[in-house]
Amino acid sequence: xSSPVRIALDAMGGDHGPESTxxxxxxxxxxxxxxxxxxxxxxxxxxxxxxxxxxLKAASVLYHxxxxxxxxxxxxxxxxxxxxxxxxxxxxxxxxxxxxxxxSAGNTGALMALAKLVLKPLPGVHRPALASVLPSFEGETxxxxxxxxxxVDAENLVQFAVLGATFARIYKNIxxxxxxxxNVGSEDMKGPDHVRQAAKILSRIDFSGRYxxxxxxxxxxxxxxxxVVSDGYAGNIALKTAEGVGKLTRHYFKKFIKSDPFALVxxxxxFFALRRFRDRLDPRRYNGGVFxxxxxxxxxxxxxxxxxxxxxxxxxxxxxxxxxxxxxxxHDINHLMxxxxxxxxxxx
Amino acid sequence: xSSPVRIALDAMGGDHGPESTxxxxxxxxxxxxxxxxxxxxxxxxxxxxxxxxxxLKAASVLYHxxxxxxxxxxxxxxxxxxxxxxxxxxxxxxxxxxxxxxxSAGNTGALMALAKLVLKPLPGVHRPALASVLPSFEGETxxxxxxxxxxVDAENLVQFAVLGATFARIYKNIxxxxxxxxNVGSEDMKGPDHVRQAAKILSRIDFSGRYxxxxxxxxxxxxxxxxVVSDGYAGNIALKTAEGVGKLTRHYFKKFIKSDPFALVxxxxxFFALRRFRDRLDPRRYNGGVFxxxxxxxxxxxxxxxxxxxxxxxxxxxxxxxxxxxxxxxHDINHLMxxxxxxxxxxx
Numbered sequence: 226x227s228s229p230v231r232i233a234l235d236a237m238g239g240d241h242g243p244e245s246t247x248x249x250x251x252x253x254x255x256x257x258x259x260x261x262x263x264x265x266x267x268x269x270x271x272x273x274x275x276x277x278x279x280x281l282k283a284a285s286v287l288y289h290x291x292x293x294x295x296x297x298x299x300x301x302x303x304x305x306x307x308x309x310x311x312x313x314x315x316x317x318x319x320x321x322x323x324x325x326x327x328x329s330a331g332n333t334g335a336l337m338a339l340a341k342l343v344l345k346p347l348p349g350v351h352r353p354a355l356a357s358v359l360p361s362f363e364g365e366t367x368x369x370x371x372x373x374x375x376x377v378d379a380e381n382l383v384q385f386a387v388l389g390a391t392f393a394r395i396y397k398n399i400x401x402x403x404x405x406x407x408n409v410g411s412e413d414m415k416g417p418d419h420v421r422q423a424a425k426i427l428s429r430i431d432f433s434g435r436y437x438x439x440x441x442x443x444x445x446x447x448x449x450x451x452x453v454v455s456d457g458y459a460g461n462i463a464l465k466t467a468e469g470v471g472k473l474t475r476h477y478f479k480k481f482i483k484s485d486p487f488a489l490v491x492x493x494x495x496f497f498a499l500r501r502f503r504d505r506l507d508p509r510r511y512n513g514g515v516f517x518x519x520x521x522x523x524x525x526x527x528x529x530x531x532x533x534x535x536x537x538x539x540x541x542x543x544x545x546x547x548x549x550x551x552x553x554x555x556h557d558i559n560h561l562m563x564x565x566x567x568x569x570x571x572x573x
Numbered sequence: 574x575s576s577p578v579r580i581a582l583d584a585m586g587g588d589h590g591p592e593s594t595x596x597x598x599x600x601x602x603x604x605x606x607x608x609x610x611x612x613x614x615x616x617x618x619x620x621x622x623x624x625x626x627x628x629l630k631a632a633s634v635l636y637h638x639x640x641x642x643x644x645x646x647x648x649x650x651x652x653x654x655x656x657x658x659x660x661x662x663x664x665x666x667x668x669x670x671x672x673x674x675x676x677s678a679g680n681t682g683a684l685m686a687l688a689k690l691v692l693k694p695l696p697g698v699h700r701p702a703l704a705s706v707l708p709s710f711e712g713e714t715x716x717x718x719x720x721x722x723x724x725v726d727a728e729n730l731v732q733f734a735v736l737g738a739t740f741a742r743i744y745k746n747i748x749x750x751x752x753x754x755x756n757v758g759s760e761d762m763k764g765p766d767h768v769r770q771a772a773k774i775l776s777r778i779d780f781s782g783r784y785x786x787x788x789x790x791x792x793x794x795x796x797x798x799x800x801v802v803s804d805g806y807a808g809n810i811a812l813k814t815a816e817g818v819g820k821l822t823r824h825y826f827k828k829f830i831k832s833d834p835f836a837l838v839x840x841x842x843x844f845f846a847l848r849r850f851r852d853r854l855d856p857r858r859y860n861g862g863v864f865x866x867x868x869x870x871x872x873x874x875x876x877x878x879x880x881x882x883x884x885x886x887x888x889x890x891x892x893x894x895x896x897x898x899x900x901x902x903x904h905d906i907n908h909l910m911x912x913x914x915x916x917x918x919x920x921x
Binding site for chain 1: 647708709710720723724755757758760763764765789790791792793794795803805806807809810811812813814815816817818819820821822824825826828829830832833835836838839840841842843845846847849850853854
């Protein structure tokens with residue numbers, strides 16, 4: 226039996242800070258009563274809040290600091306002045322083994338830089354990547370990179386495929402997840418050179434997933450594959466576009482229902498069905514970007530998260546920590562790096 | 574007064590062929606009774622269909638050919654064997670001045686290659702780009718490139734901005750459309766080199782739009798700018814992702830409403846509001862990709878279009894032809910190419 230999982234929380238990060246992170250952690254604890262927390266932040270603010278959540282208080286150790294990383298600071302500047310901040314202390318708790326994972330809703334760039342600096346990439350990993358889980362027809366799709374790496378080469382993409390496949394194996398509990406490369410068409414000759422080169426490498430290496438081929442933007446929600454791999458530029462744009470379409474749809478749905486008294490009554494009758502509909506696609510259920518490829522689990526929650534959304538990010542951290550994602554992926558990356566067919570580049 | 578606009582139709586293109594294109598053209602004619610059509614395709618199929626739409630029949634000249642470009646053919650192969658096909662004959666009608674615009678629902682790659690070959694790029698244009706109009710909070714957003722150019726440089730992006738701004742001026746009837754570059758963040762140092770370089774050039778040149786800065790995926794639907802510019806890789810992925818999210822939302826909405834008798838009654842009460850909602854975001858209303866930068870208006874309709882969707886593509890062609898998009902954009906591109914600040918490259 227492994228020891229119980231402990232999660233380090235940057236309690237001060239995000240637009241709503243402790244008002245979201247503390248109730249969010251309390252929510253996650255209800256479903257995972259075995260978990261302990263290390264909470265980093267300003268005790269003057271946190272203590273009265275923790276008093277409202279006695280179960281969380283009992284499961285937590287509070288580490289005081291009044292220093293925070295500002296949400297709007299440039300990552301390079303935030304990094305230099307991060308010593309002693311709630312974000313950095315939380316990441317360090319994973320590095321020195323007191324915690325199995327860290328969750329923060331703070332400055333994305335700063336968290337990414339800090340996590341890389343403190344936790345370090347796993348041996349063999351060139352570029353850590355940001356992954357997330359998105360809703361699909363078939364259930365859920367793992368997608369990466371979502372913005373950590375704007376420019377990538379074929380080997381980076383192949384490593385993302387391995388990082389993502391291992392994540393899907395653990396998160397979705399499937400033996401050989403299917404992996405697709407995001408592209409502008411399914412034909413072999415389509416797309417940028419590094420994407421076509423990555424396809425060649427993925428077709429010949431041995432890894433714990435099954436290479437499917439190229440997929441397009443609509444395949445993310447179609448659930449064509451378990452894992453969609455792309456560079457951080459296209460991945461981030463796809464993710465933000467999806468968020469935008471969701472927001473636009475909700476806006477117009479409410480607008481047209483409210484403008485018609487019959488529809489308003491209809492909406493009341495459909496209340497429970499609409500709630501199930503909303504819950505199924507609720508972005509808060511899918512909150513939590515994971516930095517894959519680091520020597521430690523680091524989860525970025527959306528900055529604008531509420532308690533429910535933050536609890537999703539915490540639950541993701543718990544799941545990955547309990548099932549030893551790091552140990553598994555370290556093995557899988559090592560297996561990749563020992564294969565000659567990964568390194569040999571042929572021309573397109 | 575200019576002479577009435579004539580539109581060339583590849584009647585055989587698309588998954589449903591004449592079953593969509595003929596009723597679609599008839600629909601478009603109802604709203605634009607001044608327009609004439611040149612219809613290219615198999616008269617054995619087309620004649621009986623046209624008999625059902627006497628107004629369209631009266632406004633059309635039918636050009637017989639039993640040759641078509643297959644939807645699944647590689648563009649290079651389709652191009653070689655395209656002579657005498659309905660698609661090529663329709664494009665040639667624009668080239669020789671018999672028609673002011675061509676609309677096809679056929680093979681995208683083949684149409685793009687044919688249009689470039691037959692119509693030729695406008696003087697100064699390096700790369701024609703595929704543009705479309707998407708719904709937003711504020712109305713509509715013009716977006717390009719949607720897949721014609723996977724790899725682009727800074728000058729290509731700047732030309733796309735000019736092509737798109739002129740399109741928005743004519744299509745949305747606004748004097749100085751705002752233009753944003755699609756990126757992964759709004760800060761100056763974010764994104765790939767060619768995107769940052771394009772931002773520099775756009776800030777200093779004189780063109781018929783206003784450069785806004787970087788925008789993100791969610792800004793497409795937010796309506797932050799009138800025109801969103803990107804390379805064809807990210808643009809195509811964003812467009813297809815948006816389509817996928819729309820489809821997923823409709824799927825789950827129907828599923829949850831149907832699973833609950835109260836919600837079904839509610840749905841009936843909300844029938845008209847839901848129809849207005851559906852119409853506002855209906856992809857068929859936004860059907861029609863325009864190849865910008867060619868010496869002639871060429872519109873690609875979605876291959877799976879029905880009559881309503883095809884009529885949207887035809888109406889787009891009519892609007893651009895009637896307002897002389899080609900003459901205006903030729904002038905705007907010429908103005909761009911005479912500016913020294915467009916060509917001088919400084920290091921980032």
